[in-house]
Amino acid sequence: MASASRIELLQQFIKDEPDNPFNLYALALEYQNSDMNKAVSYFDQLLDKHPEYLPTYFHAAAANADMEEIEKALSIYKSGIELAETQNDQHALRELKNAFQNFLFENDLDE
Template sequence: MSKLSRIEMLQSFAEQEPENPFNWYALALEYQNSYPENAANLFHKLLKEHKGYLPTYYHAAHFFAEYGDLDLAKTIYEEGIVLAEQEKQEKTLRELKNSYQNFLFENDLGD
C-alpha cells in the first residue's frame, strides 16, 4: 500500500470535513511553495467562507504580499487585526500588527 502524500492526506481531510477551516488552512499552507495558485484559491476560500478563522489572516496576507498583491495583503492584515481585537486574541494581535508594520515599511506604504 502506498503512503499518501501530505497533500493527498490534507485534501482527503478537507473533503471529509469541508466545514472545518483548519483542513483548508493546512492545505493552503502546504500548497504555498509548490502550487501557489492552489494556495491563493484556498486563501480566498477561507477569507470568504471562514472569515472568523483567525490563523488565516497572517499567512494569507504574507502570501499575497510575497506574490505582489500588496493591496490585497494590506486589506487582509487590516481585517485580521480587527478580528483579533474583537476576539481579544492579544498574542495574535501583536503578531499581526508587527507583521503589518514590517509589511508597510518594506513596501513603502506608510501613512
C-alpha cells in the same frame, strides 16, 4: 515541493469535514512553498467561507504580499487586526501588527 501524499490526505480531510477550516488552512500552508497560486486560492476560500478563522489572516496577507498583490495584502492585514481585536486574541494581534508594520516598511507605505 509539497508532499503529494500529504496533499491527498488533506484533500480527503476536506471532503470528510468540509466545515472544518483547519483542513483548508493546512492545505494552503502545504502549498506555500511549492505553488503560491494554489496557496493563495485556498487562503481566499478560507477568508470567504471561514472569515472568523483568525490564523488565516497572517499567512494569507503574507502570501498576497509575496505575489505583489499589495492592496489585497493590505486589506487582509487590516481585517485580521480587527478580528484579533474583536476576538481579544492578544498574541495574534501582536503578530499581525508586527507583520503589518514590516509589510508597510518593505512596501514603502504610510498608514
